Amino acid sequence: MGKREQRRGRRAGEIRNRRLVRALPGLIIAVGLVLDLITPPAFTPVPLFAAAPLIAAPFFSQIGTIRVGAAALLSLAGLRFYGETLFNAVPSIELLTVLTVSVLAVYINGVVRRSNEQLASARVIAETAMRAVLPKPPDRIGGLQVAARYEAAQADEFVGGDLFSVTDTPYGVRLVVGDVRGKGLDAVEAVAVIVGAFREAAEQERSLEGVAQRLERALARESGRRGGLDEAEGFITAALAEIPPGATLVRIVNRGHPEPLLMYSDGALDVLQPELPALPLGMDLGVWPDRADEWALPAGSTLLLYTDGLSEARNADGVFYDPAERLRGRIFPGPEELLSALTDDVRLHTGGVTTDDMALLAIVRPAEGQPERRTTVKIVGLGGGAG
Template sequence: MQGRLRRLTRARAAGPATVRCVLCPDIVPSVIRPRRSSRRRPLHGGQWDAALLSPVIVTVLITALAFSTPREFAFSRLLPAAPALAAAMWPVLPTVLLGTFCLLIMIGLSFAYTDLGTPYTAAAIIAVTLAAAYASHVRLQREKTLLHVRLVADAAQKVLLRPLPHRIEDVEIEALYLAAQEQARIGGDFYEAVGTPFGVRLLIGDVRGKGLSAVGTASAVTNSFREAVYDEPDLRGVVHRLEASISRHSSAFPALDLPERFATALIAEIPHGGGRVRILNCGHPPPLLVRRGQIRVVEPTIASPPLNLASLIGDHYCVDTLVFAPGDQLLLYTDGVTEARGRDGEFFPLPQWMRQQGPTPPRDLLDRLHRALVRYSDGRLDDDIAVLAVRCATVQAREQPGRASGKQWSDSQTGNRPCSPE
C-alpha cells in the first residue's frame, strides 16, 4: 500500500494516466499439479477416525509386546501412555475407562510375570489416569470457550462482510475472502454490493494496518457506504461521505502504531438496465475488465486520493465510464491477490492467469482463483484477500452495445469517457 501511495502521488503530478490494454488470445488452461500447502489442515473422515482410535491402538500394541517379549524388556511400563494420549482427544469418562482397562491389563500381567514391579506401574497408571481426566476436562472447557468466540467472530464477520446476493437485477455477483491468519475471520479488507435507486453499487477496499484497529476502520467505511449509496446520486458524493466517516473514526479511535490511517477503495456503479459501468478508484489496485476473451487493466484516467488522505493530496475525484455489455465481467480485488508471493519471490500474475480461464461464471472463477492463490503461495498468505467478480447477465440474440469489431481496445470502442475531476 505504501508503494501505491507513492505511485499515486507521482501520477497526479504527471497528469492523466494512459489506459493499459492487453490482448488475450484464447489459451487452453494448463493442468498444474497442486503443491502441498504448508498450513496444517484439519483432519477429516478416515484420518480423524484413526486419530481417535490411536489410544486404543497404543494400548493393544503395548499389551501385545508385553505378553510376547521377555520380561526383561518390561513393555508394560509404557501402559500409562495410553490414557495420557486419550486426554488430548477423548472426553473424561472414556479416558478414565481406558486407564482402568490398562490397570486391569497390568494386574493380568502380574499373574504371568511376578517380578514386573506391578505396584509401581499400577500406581503410575492411576496417577496418569487422574491427571489425564483433569486435562481432558480442561480441554473440553477451552474448546467450548473457543466455540463461543468463533460464533461471536462469525457474527462480526456477517456484520462487516455480510453474505452478498448472488444477483441484483441483471448483475451477477460473487465474493471471495481469505484471511492471512489461519484462525482469523475478518481483517482490514472489505467489500459490499447494494441495489439502490441509482443502480447496483459496489465497494471494495483495504485499510492500512492489521488487527482490531483495521477492522474498526473497515467497519466504519462499510457502514457509511451502505447509507450513502441510497442518498447520493453521484459517486463523488458517496466518496465524500466515506471520507468524512473515516476521518471521524480516526479522530475518535487513533491508532497508536500508525502515524497515518487510510484506506484504498474502489466504487463502481452499474445503472439500471446495464450497458455501462462507472468507476471511482481511490488509490486501489485497478480492476480487470473481461470481454470476449480479452483482458483490460482499467487504470483511472486521473488518480484519486485514498480515503483519509484528501487533506494531503487533494480532494479531486475522477469517475471513469466504460461500456459494460451482456457477458462482460469485472474483477475487483485487493492487493493481497497481486502481492501473493511464490517460492521464487515473484508476485502472483493475475492478468496472465485471467487470460487462461476463458468464459467462466463468477463463482467458478473465484473458486479457481482461490485454488491458484493457495497453490502459488504454497499456502502462505501474507495479506488478507478480498475479491468481487461481477458479470453482466448474458441476453440471448441481443447485439451487445459498443461491441468492437477488431481486436484492439480503444476509448471509442469501450466507451471510456475522459474524466474531469471535481
C-alpha cells in the same frame, strides 16, 4: 488441483491422522505387554502404560480416556498377577502410579474439551460478526449478476481487514472493495466504519465522487473519536464503482487500490487504470479531488474487483500472481464460477500457502441475446465534489 480435490486430500490426511492417534494408546499398551513378557524382571513397562492415557487425553472423549486408563491399569495388574508379584511393594507402587496418571489424564481431557468448546464458540461469534459486517450480496442486484468471496489467509480465520459491499440505489448499483492497512480488531473496526458509511452515502450522494468524500469524512470522524487512528490502520485502499440504471457503462473512483479488471464475452480483458492516480482513503495529506473514470460495459462483460491479497500472492520462487495474465482469454459461465476458478488458481500458484486475506467481487452484465463484442471506448469523467 482444484478446491474440491484439495479438500479431499486434506480430509483423507485428517482421517489417516485420526486413525493413527486413536490406535496409538492401544499400540503402546500392547508394546508394554510384549516387552514385559520378553525382557528380564528388572525391566519395567510402567512408563508405557502411564503414557497411554496421557496420549488419549487430548484426542479421546472422556469415556474413551477412562477406558484407555482402565486398560493400562488392568494390563499391568494382569502382568503382575501372572508373575505372582501383584501384592509386592514395587508392583503396588507401579499400579498406583498408572492409576494416578490415568486420573490426571481424565482431568486433562476435561480441560481440553472445555477449551475446545470455548474456541468453537469464539469462532462462531467471529464468523457471525464478520457476516454481519460483510453480508453476502444477493445473486442479482439491479439486473446484474453478483458474486462475492472472502478468502482468509488462515483456514479458521473469519475476521480481517478486507471489505466489500454492493447496494442498489436510485443512482444505480454501487459497490466498494477495500483493504485496511493492518490486522486485528482495529482493522475490523475500520472495516465496519467504511462499510456503514458506504451504505448510507451510496443511497444519498448524487455522485460517486461524493460517496468517496463521505467515506473520507467518516474516517476523519473515527480518527477524532479515537484520538487518531493507528498508523497501520489509518488508511484504506478502495475502489468504488457505479453502474447507472439501464446504462452500458461503469464509473470507478480508485483510491490507491489494485486496478479492477473488465472481462469481455470474447475472452478479451482490460485493466481499468485510473486517468489520475489518487491516494488511499484516510491519508491526511491535504485535499485530494476525486475524479471518476468511465468505461463502456457491454452486455456479457464482467467487472472484477479484488484486494491485494490476490495480486500479491506469491509462489515458491517469489513470483506474484498476475490476475490479468491468468484470466485473459478465459470465459466463465457466471460470476460464481469465475471466483471459484480464481481462488483455485491462486492456491495452485502459491501451493496453498497464502499470507494475506483477499476479497473478491464480480459483477456481470447479462448478455441480451448474443453476447456483444467489446468496445474499446474509454471516457474520462469529470471530477465532482462531495455531495
